Amino acid sequence: MRATGIQSDGLALPSQIAAALLDLVADGEIFLRSVETIAPIAIGVLIGGTLGLLIGIWLGLSTTAAQLAWLSIELFRPIPPVAIIPLTMLVYGIGIRMEAAIIGFACFWPMLLLTRDAVAGVDVRLFEVARMLGLPRRKQIVKIALPAAAPRVYTALRLTLGIALIVAVTTEIAANPFGLGYAIISAGLSLRPDVMYAFLTWLALLGWLLNLGLTALHRHLFGAASRGVSP
Amino acid sequence: MNDWDIRLGSVLVALSVFVAWQLVTQAGLVQPIFLPSPVSTIGTLWRGLTQGDLLALTITTMERMFYGWMLASLGGTLLGGLIGLSRRARYWLTPMLELLRPLPATTLLPIGIALFGLQPRMLLGVIAFGAIWPVLLPTIHGFSAIEPRLHEVARNLGVSRLAFAVKFGFPNALPDVVAGMRLSLTACLIITVVGEMVTAQEGLGTTIMMAARSFRSTDLFGGIILLGLVGIVNNGLLALIERIATPWRAAQS
Secondary structure (H helix, E strand, O other): OOOOOOOOOOOOOHHHHHHHHHHHHHOOHHHHHHHHHHHHHHHHHHHHHHHHHHHHHHHHHOHHHHHHHHHHHHHHOOOOHHHHHHHHHHHHOOOHHHHHHHHHHHHHHHHHHHHHHHHHOOOHHHHHHHHHOOOOHHHHHHHHHHHHHHHHHHHHHHHHHHHHHHHHHHHHHHOOOOHHHHHHHHHHHOOOHHHHHHHHHHHHHHHHHHHHHHHHHHHHHHHHHHOOOOO | OOHHHHHHHHHHHHHHHHHHHHHHHHOOOOOOOOOOOHHHHHHHHHHHHHOOOHHHHHHHHHHHHHHHHHHHHHHHHHHHHHHHHOHHHHHHHHHHHHHHOOOOHHHHHHHHHHHHOOOHHHHHHHHHHHOOHHHHHHHHHHHHOOOHHHHHHHHHOOOOHHHHHHHHHHHHHHHHHHHHHHHHHHHHHHHHHHHHHHHOOOOHHHHHHHHHHOOOHHHHHHHHHHHHHHHHHHHHHHHHHHHHHOHHHHHHO
């Protein structure tokens, strides 16, 4: 742009973007916006993820339950999470509850399915040994099923957090005037491409750090079991 | 339990969800504005499909999604092949691609609006570009993970680079391409719906947003059901493609 002298409302010089990013960091706005995005993610993943985890464990342990729930899951799971943006707007209005509800819905399904598969994939012989040793059912779950499934459940959590970030930003772009997503689209609409790209850069950085941190934690927690897991 | 018992049971469980939904709304436990009864929702949905323009809107949304998906799949496969087969391109481009990847595809919407304004072609471009990632990265992997000896054999037999890409590279990458296209279609549906909401272009996304804004909750639920059906159709279609393109995989699962 500088080379040709073209003025554009859609592009910005890298130096302008860097300056805008510094400004946003200096006055703290970027952190405020990040918290507005991260808070509903935390709530949504906590509620939706926990529900998915519990039902997933149940369906993983009981083949009958999994088979009976199959059609219901196949009917409700394909609903794209963004389709319930208007519904949550109707119920909660705009704000953190609405965004958390969508994130919860989006996180519930992958968590449920991956946990179910992880628990169902636990070696049957472990249960046979446990039964032979007279371990009660509840202890079988806590001491055998969960630890054996833990690495794959963690992978599910990692995936879920990635989805949560995408859904959060998407909700903010589409409807909820808070957080990084709204900051990006409002900067774009008010013809401040430098600010828009500054927020985008920050968002890419956040996503990258999130993935890096979760992968490192995976190695730390599960050591040998995480070998062969792509970063 | 035998197969039929299980299937019947599964249907009964799904039906009981709808019965519970109907009972909850009939008993007035939730306000009908938040949760209309399934009977009235399906009535509205049926009227909208047969007399209103819901069918046309669904087709508009699906068309947009499919065109975006086709562009993303084609572009992702071609680009992935080019990058995957050239070691230099791989070294130079992969770090950049990995940096761009964590960005949610929907953030392309503000960029697209800022660069090209609110036009239908902009939305299609955003859908295609946003959904290219799930195809591109596995395809690069598929093309680059060719057995080295095949490279040597091909060179000895004097196979041209293009013929190598088509006869060795593509079949090798096919499972990755198909797996990528699967994720890509899901992404396409999401970006399409959000894109319609943001740019207010005709389609189901705009329709359900308008329904919510004017408190027409049966219309809203009808739209959500339609989008769920689109998702189910997509899943069926993908399973079919997977079975045709990579039959050995379908046999495994």
